[in-house]
Amino acid sequence: MELEKVKKLEMFCYQCEQTAQGTGCTRMGVCGKNPEVAALQDLLIYAVKGFSAVAERARGQGLRDPEFNRFTSEAMFSTLTNVNFDPERFVTLIGEAVAHREDLKKRIEVKGDSLKGFPEAVNFVPGSTKEELVDQAGAHGILADKGDDADAHGLRWLLIYGIKGVAAYANHAAILGQEDEVVYAFLHEGLAATLLESSVDELLGLVLKCGEVNIRAMELLDAGNTGTYGHPVPTEVSLGHRKGKAILVSGHDLKDLEAILKQTEGKGINVYTHGEMLPTHGYPELKKYSHFYGHFGSAWQNQHREFPEFPGAILMTTNCIQRPVSSYKDNIFTTGRVGWPGVQHIEGEDFTSVIEKALEMPGFAEDEPGKTVIVGFARNTVLSVADKVIQLVKEGKLRHFFLVGGCDGAKPGRSYYSEFVEKVPEDAVVLTLACGKFRFNDKELGDIEGIPRLMDVGQCNDAYSAIQIAVALANAFNVGVNDLPLSLVLSWYEQKAVAILLSLLHLGIKNIRLGPSLPAFLTPDILNVLVEKFDIKHISTPDEDLKAILN
Secondary structure (H helix, E strand, O other), X not given: XXXXXXXXXXXXXXXXXXXXXXXXXXOOOOOOOXXXXXXXXXXXXXXXXXXXXXXXXXXXXXXXXXXXXXXXXXXXXXXXXXXXXXXXXXXXXXXXXXXXXXXXXXXXXHOOOOOOOOOHHHHOOOOOOHHHHHHHHOOOOOOOOOOOOHHHHHHHHHHHHHHHHHHHHHHHHHHOOOOOHHHHHHHHHHHHHOOOOOOHHHHHHHHHHHHHHHHHHHHHHHHHHHHHHOOOOOEEEEOOEOOEEEEXXXXXXXXXXXXXXXXXOOOOEEEEEOHHHHHHHHOHHHHOOOOEXXXXXXXXXXXXXXXXXOOOEEEEOOOOOOOOOOOOHHHEEEEOOOEOOOOEEEOOOOOHHHHHHHHHOOOEOOOEOOOEEEEOOOHHHHHOOHHHHHHHHHOOOOOEEEEXXXXXXXXXXXXXXXXXXXXXXXXXXXXXXXXXXXXXXXXXXXXXXXEEOEEEEEXXXXXXXXXXXXXXXXXXXXXXXXXXXXEEEEEOOOHHHHHHHHHHHHOOOOOOEEEOOOOOOOOHHHHHHHHHHHOOEEOOOHHHHHHHHHO
């Protein structure tokens, strides 16, 4: 698209499932992102691409720097949907990307490299003010690099969005001491490749490689979580509350939750989880805290309705934040990559200000146990009863497995997933993970001779665990994963989900049903390629899809 036409748009973003009219947000992000933040995110991505091109060249000369690696994952994670909305922090990140790039360029020159052959992004000079940066962004956003090949353009952005997901998982893992040069090398390789003129086949190859590397990133995160906090075990979690002061922890980060639990011991404060933090109740090293009580609320998109009812402090640890409203803006805090203008941000792991706010607030006036749900069906738990599961299948008592997981959201059409689970036949088991489960995780589906018919595998961060369950079952039956009586029915919203989908495609898994709508950044031709190669299907109705699957 011509640059002047691009500049007339206030913004353009189509990275999430809820993008306006299914094509792109052009005035204000559905997520709450304003044009200024959208522009700064676009410019940050461009700056990190330039840095990545230099980092890739430096790696070829044996120049590697852990600080630069982590910066790449942190910067890309910051641009995920519902993570950081603070323009000032993007100004800082853009400056850091350019400073790191120039540092690496000097190191390369010392080794005798002429620095020839680099794309323009390697010499990008950022403006000195936020306003200048916003103005520069018009030349480097999604539409500005469209070119003549719509398919290649769509694949470049599919790759970028997949890389954002990989970066998020890599960042989570690094916090727990788990890193791999292979992951960082691909982040730089993939981002640098988006600056080049590449064919559709070349880009498809990189997209699938992104899925492969994401499996490694998720494996590292799994090792960090289970190595630090133990393997999850089945645990009953109260959806009610206990009398007393309270802190609500949302997001995904287990280390932040642990820090809160340690720092609130003996202070008369009960700690609750929200959203994707629900599965953390199953980790032995977290559930040992007596004041780690229960779960409050449901999925991320219901914050505006639920957070005003929470009488304590709220901490957002990773993605999922929405614009805080006045009724709770003074008692919500951010940490890590999360940010919102005017909300107190905590660097490091000293949560004194969160604790002080919780002690100031009224807390819950009385006990209310409420309903319960069960978490903790990660791979170790499920595979511990694999022999029984296999026997039930052989006896015809367990006909089918469904993995119904992914992101929740506010856009109409997600009731499909709750209706689907309700209609799954009684001789089938449903595995679930990520926040999409809040549509149905409180339903009582019973069991098949002691095997629960609804099993919560964990967060979206625990997708590696679900993959390992599928692979183990395939090995036990001596068949391929695609030959198992297993169907994947997935919902997506943001870029972690994109990365997981690419991982499944890399593994060659077919017949995935995806919804509620398909990505706006994929052209019809690319969708046709994915349909032909992997038989990806758009969800229809629960009745039609169940009939097709079970027949």
